[in-house]
Amino acid sequence: MFLQFIRHRNKAWIKLLSILLLWLSLCTLLLMHYGLQFPSALIDSTIFSLLLLLGFMLLENIFRFYLPTKSNVILVFILPFILSLVILFLGDFLIKWGIPEAFFNAEFLNSIFIIRGFIILLIFTAYSLMLNFQGKLEEQAAAEDREIKMQQMAKEAELYQLRQQLQPHFLFNSLNSISALVKAKPEKAREMVLQLSDFLRGTIQKEANKWIKVEDEISFLNLFADIEKVRFGHRLQVNFKVEEGIREFKLPHLMVQPLLENAIKHSLYGLTGEVTIQVNLKKREKNLEVVIKNPFDPQAGQVKGAGFGLEAVRRRLFLIFGRYDLLKTNAVSQQFTVELLIPQLS
Incomplete structure (x- = not known):
């Protein structure tokens, strides 16, 4: 969905950049509302927003080439869970490494660690479900398209056969008449x-x-x-x-x-x-x-x-x-x- 939006829409990068800036601004304001200073809030929002973006792209590439069946549908939930853990700990590490000590608030980061992880999990799970739903729809549409094409090919083949039958039917009668007229x-x-x-x-x-x-x-x-x-x-x-x-x-x-x-x-x-x-x-x-x-x-x-x-x-x-x-x-x-x-x- 995310990659398709970029590929198939005119000026998609401009629209995507506008959405990211709006998202980044809202996240920064939210963190500032709970006590973080502007530089720390901006760095925190930027790191996790970029990680979320990479997570979306990773999920989309996975489900584009592999769509889980009924027997392993649990992957739709396991993959977002694993990806959420990786991004949560990686983001926490990058924030502690990237934010200056003067603006560092370890107590605040620890207090929102679990809540942040739960939100990331919800976002990735919802996106994973959307990707699978879209994939099922595309598979169904492709199957219907193949069925229509097969029916059309069968019709064309039968029409061709009927045309080939009609011409000899008339031709044989004409040749018999010619044969009868040759001598007389x-x-x-x-x-x-x-x-x-x-x-x-x-x-x-x-x-x-x-x-x-x-x-x-x-x-x-x-x-x-x-x-x-x-x-x-x-x-x-x-x-x-x-x-x-x-x-x-x-x-x-x-x-x-x-x-x-x-x-x-x-x-x-x-x-x-x-x-x-x-x-x-x-x-x-x-x-x-x-x-x-x-x-x-x-x-x-x-x-x-x-x-x-x-x-x-x-x-x-x-x-x-x-x-x-x-x-x-x-x-x-x-x-x-x-x-x-x-x-x-x-």
Whole structure:
């Protein structure tokens, strides 16, 4: 505490010197009140004040490097007791050696010897208890900080794993489609390879930047939709509707793409004919809301609960925001709706 005050505060020496001078003055006046002359009182106060200061520094250095546990907590009281005895006898010796005989009052010094020792013991014991209490608080704070950092590292590791799972999930589907198109429609296969290359290049470049603008996310979604259109031809239509004033909003990268992929999969694999998927991005209070609507066949059993994409997005939302209510799904008649709410971090 004493050393920390010196290290971490501006002009600490000036404040400390002021406190010492005030303490020294009060002690000198107190001794003069009980009969000592000014020179003797000043020397007495100076010697014991300096010894107390050294004792504080010694205790602080001891408890900074060694904090007693429950089994040896008695050290919190033994060390101040030993230090009090050393300072009491050392101070008494220095006073008798430093005060001129003309101002020496042996009877007075002997009369206050025990009282002085008791006061020094109380001061050192109180300071020792304060140091240990502070040390316990610092240890607890450090443990909580380590726990928070470990939890954060675990979250980041899980988020990274989810991102790594989402990309291959889409990549494998695209490669299977390319493989099917190579012989039947080589030009379409080439087009899809180029689009897939652009898409993956963009995701890799954005890997370090976890949050991107809505405008950038829409570009990725358009590129992804174009890739899917090569796979499914005229059957697939994806309509984007972006509300004015939200293009500067931000969201975690690859948060919407798994939901769109899930909508495409459950629409086209369960229905025949053309399929239109609506993607609406709008402002909801101060947050970003993404609504994806796709048709589905309830009898086909394609949309039943949440697929991998939904679960991955839901887990990412919880790891980032700590909430489970940001992703909602609703199946009414032949339309499946996903509502995604992205809080905007200030």
